[in-house]
Each structure stands twice: as structure tokens, then as C-alpha cells.
Amino acid sequence: MDEMKSVTADDLAAAREDFFAERANVVAKNAVSSNGITAAARVPEGVAANAMTFDVEVKQGERCNQERSGRCWMFASLNTMRYRAIKKYNLKTFELSQTYPLFWDKLEKSNWFFENILDTLDEPLDGRLVSYLLADPVGDGGQWDMFKSLVKKYGVVPKEAMPETACSRNTREMDSYLTRYLRGAAKRLRESHAAGVAAEDLAEMKKEMMGDVYHLLVTCLGEPPARFDVRLRDKDDKLALSGSFTPQEFFAEAVGMNVDDYVSLISAPTADKPFGHTYTVSRLGNVVEDGGVRYLNLPIERLKECAVAQLREDLPVWFGCDVGQSYLREEGIMDTAALDVDGLFGFEVEGCMNRAERLDxxxxxxxxxxxxxxxxxxxxxxxxxxxVENSWGADHGRNGFDTLSDPWFDEYVYQVVVDKKHLTDAERATYETEQPTVLAPWDPMGSLARVR
Incomplete structure (x- = not known):
């Protein structure tokens, strides 16, 4: 036996002796085994620093709840948009339908998937690229640029015009069966290509498959409205908006947001992504004709400066983060000082890597x-x-709100979406004119917001 490769009895004896020699280790063992790591590592002084009073604040309507779905990116996008309608019409609260973009996202992602399958027919089935495409072709997750594409093509509707269904509240079943269908369809397309079927016939096969996808989605989510009636009453119960609208007309009238003005800023301090340049992610998107995603990579301080500038203009800010890190979920506190995991274990666990190393x-x-x-x-x-306004309902955190400390922002916020007017002239020119570097599909900046 090579004792340098194996865990030996002497190794275990030494580790046990080292552990039980420290009173703190025994106390930690008893606390963690009884209550769990997060509860035992909770720092009350850190929690106390997260008061819900703010120097700059926008006032939102009632909390929304994504329930058992991965639609957080849709809820976040719609929450920035509904705020404009609430403010414009002096509403007490208002909610846009989250089922409506869910329907179109599933449909467009299915088409995006088929186009990627048709583009990789000669790639090996067990290669990394095709395996990646098959892994999660139509999951709930997404990015701001993908939502922007949906809004530009399909508009938005009030929640009453397309309410929640059992399959939108809990997407697991629908996703499972749609994914199975898509993988089976991919098999048919690849086998037909191998048998010599012409490209134009494969395209016709795809069109028929998309018909099946539409049928499945209508069955699960209902038919999206082409036109609907709206009556909104303000805080004084006066009729503030009334009429018949298409989804695109309603977006223009009630939201009135030029989504093309809003750009994604990321902060990825890794060696392969120099700051001050634009990036996109290969194979990532949903609406084929609108292309994929586009990011401008900047130091984290610039993301903060742009976010503060937008908040000062009384507009909320969409952002993406790694929410599971240093997070007291029930209390709604994202703060590196509110949890001391490293102190609990007696060595670096959370602190063993910096921001760039965690990404790499x-x-x-x-x-x-x-x-x-x-x-x-x-x-x-x-x-x-x-x-922070979350999308887990009013029972989460403090009336549906979380707090996020600035040191936590430094470590775990990766993206903000702001009006490009908050960029410097040089940053805006880079975003608008530079040919973006194409990142691999599995790059961490290609991850999709999807936490349930």
C-alpha cells in the first residue's frame, strides 16, 4: 500500500486527536449537528446591520411569487416594467402576466434548440457540444437580453389577461415532457440527416415539430391573447386606463420603455475576459431572428455606480447574482458578515477562493x-x-424584500441592467460598436437565472 495515496489509520487517528483537542471544534460539532451549518454560523451583529431603511428608494407594488418555477428573470424583468405603469397611472399595485412570456419563451427556445440541432447534425452525438445542447434545451432560466427579445416580438399583457395555471406555477411536469419531446425530435432530425434527407425537408420536419410544441404549450398554459380589454383604477378609484389593446400596444401605452436602451453590464474579473470589452455566448438565446446576448464587462464599482444612478432617477435595476452564497434565506439577508462559516469550521471554506477563482x-x-x-x-x-425585491412572495424575507450588503455585492453580483445613458461615452461606444468576443456555451457568464 502506498501510504501517500491512501487514507491510513494513522491519518485518521491524527485528525481525530487534532479535532477533539480544541473545545471550539466540539462546540461547533454539537451546534451544527443539531441545527445545521447556516443556523450555527449566523452572526447576530451582522444580521442587525441589515435594517430596512434606505437613503434612495423606489416604491413598488405588492410582492409577486414565481412559486415552483425558474422564472425569476421574467419576474425581475416584469417588476421593472410594472413599476413604470404603477407610477404612470398612480396605481396602488399592478402585476403583468408572467405566464404570457413563459409561453413564448418555451416556444422560441424550442425553435432555437431545433436550429442548433440542425446546425450540428455532423457533430458527434457524444461530443461536448451536442451533449450540452441536449442537457437542458428548454429550461425555465434566462437572461435580460432574452426577455428583451420576447417583449419586442410579443409585448406584455396584464396578469388578468393570461393568469397562472397549474403548469406555470410548477413547471417541472411541463418542462419534463417538453424536453422529452424535443430530444426525441432531435433524434429524428439527426437520423433523417444520416439517411440522406435533404436540408429543405429537414426544415419542413422542424416546422411540423414546432406545431406539436405549440399544441403542448396551449394545453399546459392556455392560448396567449391576441387582444384584450383593460381597465385600471388608480389609488383614488378613478379610471386611469381603459381600452382594447394588442400585447404590443399595451406595452407601448402602459410601460412605454425602450428596451433597446437597456444594456447588460457584467463583472467577471477572470484572465480570459479583460474589462472594457464586449462578450456574447455561443448558442445562448431564444428568439432566433433577434440573435443572442451581449455584455459589456466592467469592474464591479462601475456596476454599482450605474445602478445607483438609475435608482436616483426613481427607476429599479434588474440584477443577477449567485443567491445561494452567504445567504440567510428565511430572513432575506445576503451579507458576508451575517454568516461566519470559516470561523465555525476553523479554516477557510468560503474564503478559500476569490471572485475570479470561484468563476474559473x-x-x-x-x-x-x-x-x-x-x-x-x-x-x-x-x-x-x-x-432587493425578490419574487418569492410576501411571506419571504421581510414582506418579500431582501437586503444585500455592499461586500456581498463585491463577491456575488455578476450582472446589472441599466439605461446606456449611465455609461461613459467610451463605454457606450464599445458596447454599441465592438465585435463581441464569443464565449463557449458552458462559460459561467452563459449561466441562466433559474433559482426556484
């Missing part, structure tokens, strides 16, 4: 999208604490 080694990526709706600033105008 697969420890962190964007998992969840939410909305920044407030910020506290110190004497120099630097942010110290952020107010």
Missing part, C-alpha cells in the same frame, strides 16, 4: 435574478446596503 473553478455563477429598489450611501456617496 466552477464554484460560482449567476443563479438568480432580482430587482434593486433601494440603496444606503455613506458620506462619500459609496453604497453600503441595497434593498
Amino acid at each position: 473553478y466552477g464554484e460560482s455563477l449567476m443563479t438568480h435574478a432580482m430587482v434593486l429598489e433601494g440603496v444606503n450611501l455613506d458620506e462619500s456617496g459609496h453604497p453600503t446596503l441595497w434593498k
Whole structure:
């Protein structure tokens, strides 16, 4: 036996002796085994620093709930949009349908998947690329640019015009059966190609498959409305908006947002992504004719500066983060000072890698999208604490709101969406004119916000 390769009895004896020699280790063992790691590592002084009062704050309507779905990116996008309607018409609250974009996203992702399959017919089935395409062809996750594409093509509707269904509240069944159909369809397309079927006939096969996808989605989610009636009453119960609209007309009238003005800023300090340049992700998107995603990579401080500037203009900010890190979920607190995991274990666990190293080694990526709706600033105008609207209902956190400390922002916020007017002239020119570097489909900046 090679003792340098194996765990020996002497190794175990030494580790046991080292562990039980420290009183703190025994206390930690008892606390963690009884209550779990997060509860035992909770720091009350850190929690106390997360008060829900803010220097700059936008006032949102009632909380929304994505329930058992991965639609956080849709909820975050719609929450930034409904705020404009609430403000414009002096509404107490208002909610846009989240089922409506879910329908079109599933349909467009299915078409995107088929186009990728047709583009990779000669790639090996067990190769990394095709395996990646088959892994999760129509999951719930997404990015701001993908939502922007949906809105430009399909508009938005009030929640009453396309309400929730059992399959939108809990998407697992629908996703499972749609994914199975898509994989089976991919098999048919690849086998037909191998048998010599012409490209134009494969395209016709895809059109028929898309018909099946439409049938499945209507069965699960209902038919999206082509036109609907709207009556909105303001806080004084006066009729503020009334009429018949198409989804595109309603977006223009009630939201009135030029979505092309809003750009995605990321902060990925890895060696392969120099700051000050644009990036896209191969094979990532949903609406084929609108293309994929586009990011401008900037230092984290620039993301904060742009977010604060937009909040000062009384507009919320869509952002993406790794929500599972240093997070007291029930209390709605994202704060590196509110949990001391390394102190609990007695060595570096959370602190064993920096931001760039976590991205490089697969420890962190964007998992969840939410909305920044407030910020506290110190004497120099630097942010110290952020107010976050989540999409997990009013029972989560503090009436559906979370707080996010500025050190947590430094570590785990990866993306903000802001009006490009908040960029410098040089940054805006780079975003609009530079040919973006294409990242691999599995790059961490290609992750989709999807946490349930």
C-alpha cells in the first residue's frame, strides 16, 4: 500500500486527536449537528446591520411569487416594467402576466434548440457540444437580453389577461415532457440527416415539430391573447386606463420603455475576459431572428455606480447574482458578515477562493435574478446596503424584500441592467460598436437565472 495515496489509520487517528483537542471544534460539532451549518454560523451583529431603511428608494407594488418555477428573470424583468405603469397611472399595485412570456419563451427556445440541432447534425452525438445542447434545451432560466427579445416580438399583457395555471406555477411536469419531446425530435432530425434527407425537408420536419410544441404549450398554459380589454383604477378609484389593446400596444401605452436602451453590464474579473470589452455566448438565446446576448464587462464599482444612478432617477435595476452564497434565506439577508462559516469550521471554506477563482473553478455563477429598489450611501456617496425585491412572495424575507450588503455585492453580483445613458461615452461606444468576443456555451457568464 502506498501510504501517500491512501487514507491510513494513522491519518485518521491524527485528525481525530487534532479535532477533539480544541473545545471550539466540539462546540461547533454539537451546534451544527443539531441545527445545521447556516443556523450555527449566523452572526447576530451582522444580521442587525441589515435594517430596512434606505437613503434612495423606489416604491413598488405588492410582492409577486414565481412559486415552483425558474422564472425569476421574467419576474425581475416584469417588476421593472410594472413599476413604470404603477407610477404612470398612480396605481396602488399592478402585476403583468408572467405566464404570457413563459409561453413564448418555451416556444422560441424550442425553435432555437431545433436550429442548433440542425446546425450540428455532423457533430458527434457524444461530443461536448451536442451533449450540452441536449442537457437542458428548454429550461425555465434566462437572461435580460432574452426577455428583451420576447417583449419586442410579443409585448406584455396584464396578469388578468393570461393568469397562472397549474403548469406555470410548477413547471417541472411541463418542462419534463417538453424536453422529452424535443430530444426525441432531435433524434429524428439527426437520423433523417444520416439517411440522406435533404436540408429543405429537414426544415419542413422542424416546422411540423414546432406545431406539436405549440399544441403542448396551449394545453399546459392556455392560448396567449391576441387582444384584450383593460381597465385600471388608480389609488383614488378613478379610471386611469381603459381600452382594447394588442400585447404590443399595451406595452407601448402602459410601460412605454425602450428596451433597446437597456444594456447588460457584467463583472467577471477572470484572465480570459479583460474589462472594457464586449462578450456574447455561443448558442445562448431564444428568439432566433433577434440573435443572442451581449455584455459589456466592467469592474464591479462601475456596476454599482450605474445602478445607483438609475435608482436616483426613481427607476429599479434588474440584477443577477449567485443567491445561494452567504445567504440567510428565511430572513432575506445576503451579507458576508451575517454568516461566519470559516470561523465555525476553523479554516477557510468560503474564503478559500476569490471572485475570479470561484468563476474559473466552477464554484460560482449567476443563479438568480432580482430587482434593486433601494440603496444606503455613506458620506462619500459609496453604497453600503441595497434593498432587493425578490419574487418569492410576501411571506419571504421581510414582506418579500431582501437586503444585500455592499461586500456581498463585491463577491456575488455578476450582472446589472441599466439605461446606456449611465455609461461613459467610451463605454457606450464599445458596447454599441465592438465585435463581441464569443464565449463557449458552458462559460459561467452563459449561466441562466433559474433559482426556484
